[in-house]
Amino acid sequence: MVNTELYYARVWIPDPEEVWKSAELTKDYKQGDTVLHLQLEDGSDLQHKLDPNTKTLPHLRNPDILVGENDLTALSYLHEPAVLHNLKVRFIDSKLIYTYCGIVLVAINPYETLPIYGTDIINAYSGQNMGDMDPHIFAVAEEAYKQMARDERNQSIIVSGESGAGKTVSAKYAMRYFATVSGSASEANVEEKVLASNPIMEAIGNAKTTRNDNSSRFGKYIEIGFDKRFHIIGANMRTYLLEKSRVVFQADEERNYHIFYQLCASSRLPEFKALKLGTANDFHYTKQGRNPVIDGVNDAKEMCTTRSAFSLLGITELYQMGLFQVLAAILHLGNVEVKDRDSDSSIIPPNNNHLMVFCDLMGVAYQDMSHWLCHRKLKTATETYIKPVPRLQAVNARDALAKHIYAKLFTWIVEHINQALHSTSKQHSFIGVLDIYGFETFEINSFEQFCINYANEKLQQQFNMHVFKLEQEEYMKEQIPWTLIDFYDNQPCINLIEAKMGILDLLDEECRMPKGSDDSWAQKLYNTHLKTCGLFEKPRMSNRAFIIQHFADKVEYQCEGFLEKNKDTVNEEQIHVLKASKFDLLVELFQDEEKVTSPTGAGPPTGGRTRLSVKPDKGKSVQASKEHKKTVGLQFRNSLQLLMETLNATTPHYVRCIKPNDYKFAFTFDPKRAVQQLRACGVLETIRISAAGFPSRWTYQEFFSRYRVLMKQKDVQSDKKMTCKNVLEKLVQDPDKYQFGKTKIFFRAGQVAYLEKLRADKLRAACIRIQKTIRCWLARKKYLRVKRAAITIQTHVRGHQARCLATFLRRTRAAIVIQKYQRMYVQRTRYQRMQAAALAVQCILRAYVARQQYKALLREHKAIIIQKMVRGWLARQWYQRSLEAVVYLQCCVRRMRARRELKKLKIEARSVEHYKKLNIGMENKIMQLQRRIDDNTLALGEKPLVNKENRTNSANRVASLQEELERLKVELQSTQKEKKAIEDWAQTYQDEMEQMISELKEQNHLLKNEKNDLNRLIQEQGQQWTEKMQRALKEETSQLESDLNEERSRYQNLLTEHLRLEEKYDDLKEEMTLTMNVPKPGHRRTDSAHSSNESEYTYESEEGSRGMEDVTKGALDMALVLKLQKRVSELEQEKQGLQNELDRREEQFQRARARDDEQHKKARSAELEYESLKRQELESENKKLRHDLSEMRQSLMGSVGASSAAPGSPAYKVLLDQLNASTEELEVRKEEVLILRSQLVSQKEAMQHKETMTDSLHYVEDVQKLTDAKEISQAYMGLKDTNRLLELQLQSQRRSHEAEMEALRGELQTVKEENHRQQQLLAQNLQLPPEARIEASLQHEITRLTNENLDLLEQLEKQDKTVRKLKKQLKVFAKKISDLEGGQIENVSPGQMADEPMHPVNIPRREKDFQGMLEYKKEDELKLVKNLILELKPRGVAVNLIPGLPAYILFMCLRHADYLNDDQKVRSLLTSVINSIKKILKKRGDDFETVSFWLANTCRFLHCLKQYSGDEQFMKYNTPKQNDHCLSNFDLAEYRQVLSDLAIQIYQQLIKCMENILQPMIVSGMLEHETIQGVSGVKPTGLRKRTSSIADEGTYTLDSILRQLSSFHATMCQHGTDPELIKQVVKQQFYIIGAVTLNNLLLRKDMCSWSKGMQIRYNVSQLEEWLRDKNLMVCGAKETLEPLIQAAQLLQVKKKTDEDAEAICSMCNTLTTAQIVKVLNLYTPVNAFEERVSVTFIRTIQNRLRDRKESPQLLLDTKTIYPVTFPFSPSSLALETIQIPSSLSLGFLTRV
DSSP: OOOTTOTTOEEEEEETTTEEEEEEESSOOOTTOOEEEEEETTSOEEEEEOOTTTOOOOEEOOOGGGTTOSBGGGOSSOSHHHHHHHHHIIIIISOOOEEEETTEEEEEOOSSOOSOOSHHHHHHHTTOOTTTSOOOHHHHHHHHHHHHHHHOOOEEEEEEEOTTSSHHHHHHHHHHHHHHHHOBSSTTOHHHHHHHHHHHHHHHHEEOOSSOTTEEOSEEEEEEEEOTTOOEEEEEEEEEOEETHHHHOOOTTOOSBHHHHHHHHTTTSGGGGGGTOOOGGGSHHHHTTSOOOOTTOOHHHHHHHHHHHHHHTTOOHHHHHHHHHHHHHHHHHHTOOOEESSSSOEEOOTTOHHHHHHHHHHTOOHHHHHHHHHEEEEEOSSOEEEEEOOHHHHHHHHHHHHHHHHHHHHHHHHHHHHHHHOOSSOOOEEEEEEEEEOOOOOSSBOHHHHHHHHHHHHHHHHHHHHHHHHHHHHHHHHTOOOOOOOOOOOHHHHHHHHSTTSHHHHHHHHHHSTTOOHHHHHHHHHHHHTTTOTTEEOOTTOSSEEEEEOSSOEEEEEOTTHHHHHHOOOOHHHHHHHHTOSOHHHHHHTSOGGGOOSSOOOOOOTTSEEOSOOOOOTTOOOOHHHHHHSOHHHHHHHHHHHHHHHHHTSEEEEEEEEOOOSSOOTTOOOHHHHHHHHHHHTHHHHHHHHHHSOOEEEEHHHHHHHSGGGSOGGGOOSOHHHHHHHHHHHHOOOGGGEEEOSSEEEEOTTHHHHHHHHHHHHHHHHHHHHHHHHHHHHHHHHHHHHHHHHHHHHHHHHHHHHHHHHHHHHHHHHHHHHHHHHHHHHHHHHHHHHHHHHHHHHHHHHHHHHHHHHHHHHHHHHHHHHHHHHHHHHHHHHHHHHHHHHHHHHHHHHHHHHHHHHHHHHHHHHOHHHHHHHHHHHHHHHHHHHHHHHHHHHHHHHSHHHHHHHHHHHHHHHHHHHHHHHHHHHHHHHHHHHHHHHHHHHHHHHHHHHHHHHHHHHHHHHHHHHHHHHHHHHHHHHHHHHHHHHHHHHHHHHHHHHHHHHHHHHHHHHHHHHHHHHHHHHHHHHHHHHHHTOOOTTOOOOOTTOOHHHHOTTSSHHHHHHHOOOOOOOOOOHHHHHHHHHHHHHHHHHHHHHHHHHHHHHHHHHHHHHHHHHHHHHHHHHHHHHHHHHHHHHHHHHHHHHHHHHHHHHHHHHHHHHSTTSTTHHHHHHHHHHHHHHHHHHHHHHHHHHHHHHHHHHHHHHHHHHHHHHHHHHHHHHHHHHHHHHHHHHHHHTOOHHHHHHHHHHHHHHHHHHHHHHHHHHHHHHHHHHHHHHHHHHHHHHTSOHHHHHHHHHHHHHHHHHHHHHHHHHHHHHHHHHHHHHHHHHHHHHHHHHHHHHTOOTTOOTTOOOSSOOSSOOOOOOOOOOOSOEEOOGGGHHHHHIIIIISOOTTTTGGGSOTTHHHHHHHHHHHHHHHTTOHHHHHHHHHHHHHHHHHHHHHSTTOHHHHHHHHHHHHHHHHHHHHTSOOHHHHTTSOHHHHHTSOSSOOOHHHHHHHHHHHHHHHHHHHHHHHHHHHHHHHIIIIISOOOOOSOTTSOOOSSOOOOOOOOTTOOOHHHHHHHHHHHHHHHHHTTOOHHHHHHHHHHHHHHHHHHHHHHHHHOGGGOSHHHHHHHHHHHHHHHHHHHHTTOTTSSHHHHTHHHHHHHHHHHSOOSSHHHHHHHHHHOSSSOHHHHHHHHHHOOOOSTTOOOOOHHHHHHHHHHTTTOOOOOOOSOOTTOOOOOOOOOOOOOOOGGGOOOOGGGOOTTOEEO
């Protein structure tokens, strides 16, 4: 329907790229317009011209609500663009690959592995209706399985599509589904064999193509057989059109069948050596595609999988090797080279290696095979001729033989697979899975495409008839008038192909002609069909092709090769040679056809895909020779006819696989390719048939719920069917647009969109009206409010102005008078002040000046004396230092000069150069002396007498010089010898030092390693001890926690029993009072052993009588009273036993802890002792090494000083540097040893400190737990007050003792740290100059004194707190003693004060500013309790209060009573509050809000008593102001316990109240209501209707439970309940839900099923989600549902084998044996394919669970209440800031 009234309608227009584009009308369309004004989605405008002939308008788009639907038939507008867009949205946006189209499942190949095929998904779809879950191949399989079981009719799943669309994968998943959900009836594991056939068929029938890496090159139909119980018993496979031409030829980027590449990849295996294989590139049949490898596929590994599948199917290793031998022979045959002999003959070269291998493998004669490969035999009527063939024909004959052998092998494998899957038992029904090729059209189409398209024509006809039949059945079922639906009937096309004188008939006739050819056949086709059939056409430019108009598209076929492929001829002589083979398997492959047991036997055509064999007629026995004469077309037509008969006898289910793109890109959608396949696979035909009738179908309830807004109130009737009819007649005027069925309304295409538009318009108009009205109301309210405000403002402003004027006049006059007197007063005061100030300043100034003068004189006098003494001392010191320095300097200089001179002389004396210089000098002197002698001789000659004496002296002198020269030579020689000796010694010494240094390095390395080992040992031991201590502490803590929980549970149970007895006592007392009619107002119990919780039961009997209900008068049951007394005595004995048990456990724990501590100390002391010894050894060794090094250094320095000027002195310097480096390294090691020692000491101290702290901490915890236990036991009866006080005093003394010990340890540690700090400071000061040293000392002293002062202040504060606490305790003890002496303990509870004041004790109160208190009179106490507790309504007034306000008000009143030191008032107030809370809970205990409100306020009141008690453990959370508000006179620790007991009672009452509210909802919401539903009934769901999700009115659902839980949670949060307490309440709620649900599950057989288990698990997940939303996942609530979760899992797991039993035993660890057995016994199948649990399996479970130690209880105790605790939660609210609202009527309270 085209709605021309919608100018804004969105339409689809054709597009060459995207096929269809979305656009929106921008201008209204009117009848007769030729152009549509559109706007595309990208914003561009477009003018779309309409066809002037047809005037066809574009398709309308569906509403957005329908986009992305699971079922395409749910679309309002059913046409091609809508289908394409819906598929694209689901595939691209939602990543959903499956979509329903009526009865068809459309599967788009994602080209990506998706996690949606696991066993859990199979289980999720098992048992579900097809429309209840998302589209999936499993849903189709489940539908087929279910219909087979329900209707007892065979089923078929027809999977079709292009190559690469995913047909094989879809079929495989369907088979996996059947194998998983059904199982086999025997122990043969037939389902595993069925699945094992897949890898075999993929290996021999699949290959890589340009479109698909694992393309099936054949069609197959697998029948999976089932018995009467619908278990798999066997299977049978039929194959069609194997593509034999792929064996001998592959296009580029394609491969042969996988088995050949697997064989080549495994050629190196020992068993394959005899096959003489190589790589795939070595063989002609495997290398033509030039791409023998598939990415991500390991052919060798796939070969192992194939062989394993062969073995599983019973094909022995011998047969497997025979198969591989045949396959290898085919590869070798392809490498046989044929050469030309001449133009008409060919020859194979002799001794061809590949042919020899082929003959050896096949067991045939080489000569025979070589001969018949190049020759053929011609037979005539009389003679037989052998004719050679040309090379081309010989190659074709070779390839034909290879194809024929492979086809026979394929047939043999299929036969044996069928034999392995054959069942001896009778088959009751079967499900067939047809995996067949889809419609194909290429650029060049030949005989293969013709056969494929012929098969698709037949399948499409069957599909159309089935869809038409379903539509007809639906209309008849709903009893609507039947309208003939016009659908495409392709019978004319089928007749064109298969009828008499059809294409196949003419082809067979031409094949029988002696000289038949493709051209002559084409002419026959033209002459026969060109003018008579409109579906047959002739191409314009070709005489060897023809065109057929198929249902999907026109296809042009090339006639070339049709005849040859149809004949499928093979040289019979070659076959005879193979039949004569010695290879048994080969002979078996070519045996006669009647001996073949397989249902298939004929080969496909040459060069194309054709059927292997045809199921033989049972009544005929055809010989092999005749079989060869049968054409392929005839065989294929017969087999197709058998297939159609089989399909027509079953209920078909259709899966259409779509290939989204040609490039194998993941989640990439090509609209062109997709729409081409949609047209070819029949999906659009289904849409067209549906659109021709009434595609949109709604139930009356769905229509009423959806379009209720279009109805008026008067139109709504009790009969919804009539209501829908009346409304629809008004909304849609054309009655042909809809029809009313029995349960549904049928709409034509587009009507749902029209109704949606009306609904949207109605809602839009309603929204506009609401907005208009609201805006008007708001504007008027605003105007009136502004008007009133303006008038009020004017009134007040005018009055204010008048009052201001009068005030101004009065103030002006008063101001003048005031100014007069004020000015006078100011002037006088100013003069007097200035006079007094001047006198005071003068006095002070004069005194100051006098004092300054005196001080100056005194300082000058003292300074002179000091200067005198200092200057004298300094002069003397300077003189002495100068004298000493001069003397010392002189000594040093002289010594230095002497040493230099000595050194110089020694060097010169020992130097050879010196001797040379001396000799040179001596020679000069001798020459001079000689000259002088000559001169003297001459002179003597002249004066002989004068020089005689001189000559004698000169001779003597020469002699002495010669002697000295000789002496110097001797000395020079000795010096040289000495030098050589020194050099030798130095070399020896250097070697020794180097050796010693190496030894020192080794020792240093050893010391390093030993140090590292010690450090590692220390760390390991420390870690071990830490882990051991932590483990022991954790175990002890868990044990103590469990014991504490048990004790707490016992105590709370006793408290519950006590409350019950108390109520019973009150009832008996009231009954006795009414019976005897003797009122006793103000009666008090006189038992001194009872606490305040039990002493005020009859508080104000008149007040209590007003809240009592009428009780029937009767006599008092004295027997009941005696029973109660007996019960009380038993409880007291039990309490005493608990006390003894607790004391015993305390002693055991103390002994165990002492023993562990002693062992730890011993081990630690031994460790430290060992470390100390090791350290001493290191120190001694280090000291020895240092001593040796010092000695060596001294000797070395001496030697260097002695020979520093000698040659080789740089070596000495290097040696000295090495020694220095060794010394520094040893110093570093020494420092490390010292650091290690300090760490050991500090670790020892830390361990001691830690042990002390741990001991004290354990002790304090133990004492605290002991106190809790004693309070628990004694608070029950309220006995023995004195013992408790003594215990408190003893505990206080213990704490003080521990505190003193800790303080002493702290002081000791402080002294140590101070000592260490002083040492560091002293070391630092010694390095400073004198002035800085003095300043640092003063600074340190000031810091030390400041720290001491701060420490003293802290100690003083602690002592003050202790004094105050002791004064409080003293006062309490004094009053107790006074009460005991005066006998005034009647009706006084523990912790309360006596009525008479204690005069001897005078405790002064602190003077402070009293805030945060409320004062009331004694007579107003009843009014306070009445207004604040008894008559306060949480739902009314209290909802607007501050959370916990009543508790704060009561505590502020209590603080005032404490401030007044009025113990009677304190006692009376607390007693009244407790009894009033009890009374209101007794009166309104079934109201959750009331109980929650008073639970929150009781806990807050309890926390206030703790927070302001003055105890340090609570005060540390307070602000300083809150600490000032602490109670100053009374210790209310006893009342805290009473209030804690009351809070426990309120908590238990709250749990009971919640249980009463939740109990009716749990079973209905958790078990009965189906929460997992499909799409809501108010939305169209298409042909696959889902279960209605509309709940009946008045029934509880899971949402009801969640809403109630949210209500509970919101109420408690609103009342200010502590978060920890809320967690405990939620945990109890979830326990109740889980226990009630499990109990009902155990008692209801109809609930124990697989589907119900899934339902329960879903409900539990929703509860967990609720916990997650409320941030309560850590409260322990989830763990309480574990039994229910495990029960649900038990319903879903497999329950057959021993492995299943073991899995159940390990999984169900929180269920008892009785519960597990009960669930297994109650398990009831709800589907035919389910089965009950066998008795043997249940006994197996019982035997496995026999050793479990557990109670035999079947049901969970729903009354169990977990022990509750009230963790301390301080309030940050300041008491002085609290305001009391007037709504509470507490005007008699006064803020202080």
